[in-house]
Amino acid sequence: MTILACAALSIGIFIYIFYPQSKTEEQTQKTRLEFLQERKETIYENLRDLNFEYRAGKYPEEDYLAQRASMENEAAQILSEIEFLETSMHAA
């Protein structure tokens, strides 16, 4: 009985591991575009946060404007790179 249970367990797992796969998930390296999209999301979130906190009265106006400008520039830079990469991909 015990031997049977042990055998069943091992054979079951063995089949599960080595059962031929039609398709395996590929380990892709993250592309520059994906990386930029992530960055964009983060900066967007920070910007929304900044806007929200300003409206909640946490920032004096001059701090807010300076920080927003710096973050918006950062976002714009990333957006233009994304745009460039996307157009060059379409072209190719």
Add this chain to the structure above:
Amino acid sequence: MRAHPTHVPRVIDRSLLRTWFQLSAACLLLIFMAGAGDTSARYKLLGHQLMCTCSCGQVLLECNHVGCTVSAQEEAELRNALNRGDNNQLILQGFVQKYGPTVLAAPPENGFNLVAWIAPGLVFLLAMFGTALLIRKWRLQPVAMPPEMAADPHTSTILAKVRKETEL
């Protein structure tokens, strides 16, 4: 009465003493007078500075380990010493001589054991100092700002897009 003479000097906050001088003086007098004969408060205090030595790892007066003969005996010894009129230092000394230094619930504040008390504070202060230095160093370095964007029409449309998408 919770307080007692030996406890008083360490506890009093100087700034409070200034502010509440009169009240505190009255309190002090009261504590000294009431505390002088209060053996039960001293019993509680000393009983919490000693460990039960039956290896249960509990503070003497909190040892509830069933059938523990050691703690009852230690408690009796403590009561006897208090009734004899020994001072706190002498009582603790007596316990150390009989049961070894592990009978004290915290390391004594002398010799190498002083390190036990100093190290956490020292590390805390050093870390504070280190953090302050770090922040200073960071602030002295110029902040990595993205280069200013040229004011061409394309950039301004992108900027407008960013602003619109992150409004709230």
Add this chain to the structure above:
Amino acid sequence: MAAFGSFAILLGLVLCAYTFVVGTIALRQIAVHPQASFGPERLAESARRAGIGSFIALSAAAFALIYCAFTNDFSVSYILHHSNRALPWPYKFAALWSGQEGSLLLWAWLLATYGFVLRVRHKVDVKLTAYASTILAAVQVFFTLLIVFPAPPFALTQGAVPADGFGLNPLLQYPEMVIHPPMLYLGYVGFSVPFAFALGALMMRYPGEKWIHITRRWTMVTWLFLTCGIFLGMHWAYAVLGWGGYWGWDPVENASLMPWLTGTAFLHSVMMQEKRGMMKSWNVWLIFTTFMLSILGTLLTRSGLVSSVHAFAASSIGTWFWVFLLIVLSVCLFTYILQRDHLQSEHKLESLVSRESSFLFNNLVLLAACFTILWGTLFPIISEYVEGSKVTVGPPFYNRVAVPIGVFLLLLTGIGPILAWRSTSFKSVQRNFLWPCIAGVVTALVLMAAGMRPWQDVGTLYSLMTFSLAALVMTAVGSEFWRGARVIQRHTGKNMLFSLVQLTRRNTRRYGGHLVHIGVVIVFIGFAGSAFNQSNEQEMGFHDSMTIGPYRLVCQSYTQDSNANYDSEYELLNVYKNGKFLTQMAPERRFYHASQQTETMVANHSTLERDLYVVYEGRNQDTNQPIIKVIINPLVAWIWIGVAVMAFGTLLALVPNMSAEQAARPRKQQAEEEVALTAGAGD
């Protein structure tokens, strides 16, 4: 069944070793030849599946052990020593973690379970998961090795098999004990996952900070388990051990607190990395340290290096842990040195008065607390080495050294959320701190007027500071909610309650986090009550009475009882409060047959204001009358309430955010959409 269990463990070992070795080879090949053929990917896939297989095998082993417990198979030595026939069935489950072999099996199984979830969800990021899975498999190999060689749970009983077992330690025969250890282990083990991800991300030079996003939920869930585990342990100590307290600064308790402190620091500072790309090296080391501390904790308590009240199983597996810890440390150091250029900060700290720097100080204080506890736990060993004689580092030490740190931390809990990211100008500091500070000062003044005398002893001083800081933090956090909700209200035009809900749904992590802070404050209020404990101990025969605080206890009867599992003695006490009958209490003491051990069963009448905690101490040998100890513990109930709030806040933080646009959509637009929707539904 024992043979099947042993086989399943061996199979589990083979499978996780396969995952580790083959996974490493596959990753290496993919790294060296990124454009190579299909081969390494298939190898990696088989490694992933073997990892899942190890979960199945170890589940079978855990099942086998529980099956042995339920069928009273005393031919298995572990079951013989940790169970008996009369043991109620829920405690037969608890037998799985009441001894060393069983708890190591539980540990290995939980690790495999976490690994299972991670490997099943590999599509989140196939490559990163492959790295994490391989690293986790290495940890699995270690724990499975432990239950194969030094601590096999299915070892057979030598000689003739006794008819009945020696029973479960009566201290563990308590409902919470069925969930406390698994919770704690889930916490300890869980840190392996963010650890594996962090190490993996560093090894593969993962671009960006997305891995933090991937592990965020893992870390929070783990933290929640550890928090609940620690507090369940406190509650168990309070309700079962019967000494009237909940925290004794015992090495086992300390061991669980240390990774909690560094884990909490990590949860905070990782936000700086996610948002601003800062403090990358620091975070990596925080999670490495947290993982190593959870191993060190086990090492300290299991190896008998430091003695502890509830090291339920001490043994010689210390060497294994030392070696493992050294390997982990070397791998971490080596990887860090090799890849440290990958961890350059993208931003610098812009201002001392900013949330970033408050996180820095928060980290500092948490780590200082962790160091203090580690120092206190290890000092007896250091002292023995230097001086030749051991000393005790007990509660008085921690109360004097760690409590001020705790109070300081409470202050930071209030300051942090008020500060803005990047920088906060003096004007806004003034504006944001005014009300919280007023609340703190007013609370202190009111309490002093009500009779608190902080200059009389340190305990009162600390508790006054705690109450005052609690008011400060509550006001600060409350104003965060209020101001945020006002913005939403202005935007949507809905009422305040709706706005509060929208606000929270919009950024669950932040507002869930604020709720956790409120929970922490409530817990601290509970702690502060301990400065006003009272106790009395007295022999109480028939109709004897005792007065303590507002209560009078009168003995109604005392008697004895017996059942298959234990004999008991108890006393019935009528409790009167201010002259009125309140309740009847029955403190008890049990003698368990199987283990031949005596245990007290505390009677506790708990209200928000105070707990009336009654212990049956035993009988006076001369008079044969029961001795009753009564302790009044003010505000203890708040600790458990605070933990519930903390748990709720953490669960809230786990809920995905509603999109920002949706949360703040103006009412008109929303109404229009609703109309469109109903019109559509009518079609």
